[in-house]
């Protein structure tokens with residue numbers, strides 16, 4: 001079931017999300033819809049309602065922690081709000097370009113499998129990486145941010161390559177074209 005923006009807002013307010021986080025989530029949901037519709041146009045089935053719902057709420061865990069654990073925390077919080085497993089898993093795996101088993105183990109995460117794999121998981125994760133605050137911006141800027149933070153750039157590039165392989169088209173161009181014109 002698709003979570004309405006109003007319902008997402010109610011949940012954000014309940015847990016104390018800032019306006020900045022809410023605006024960010026809203027933009028990530030717009031980008032998620034752009035990518036998801038491109039998948040559907042190409043005949044790839046995906047649960048776009050769950051992807052949209054998860055995108056709207058993906059950073060809810062920032063009310064618990066600002067660390068990489070915000071994915072795990074957000075997932076648990078949304079489970080307690082009655083969200084389905086697809087939404088919960090998308091939120092759990094959206095951090096970085098996924099977290100490797102080795103890193104998850106070192107962080108003491110309850111589940112090791114933190115790399116987005118389903119179409120729903122990869123589009124929300126990538127949409128998040130293309131949105132800085134509440135604006136879309138070039139992919140290479142996110143690459144630079146990953147480099148500055150010492151994150152795994154290859155995993156970020158692999159995320160983009162996966163979507164490009166699924167769509168047969170560059171997702172960055174699609175996003176910049178379709179979202180920027182509406183901003």
Ligand SMILES: [Fe+2]
Nearest residue numbers: 058059094095
């Ligand atoms: Fe996040």
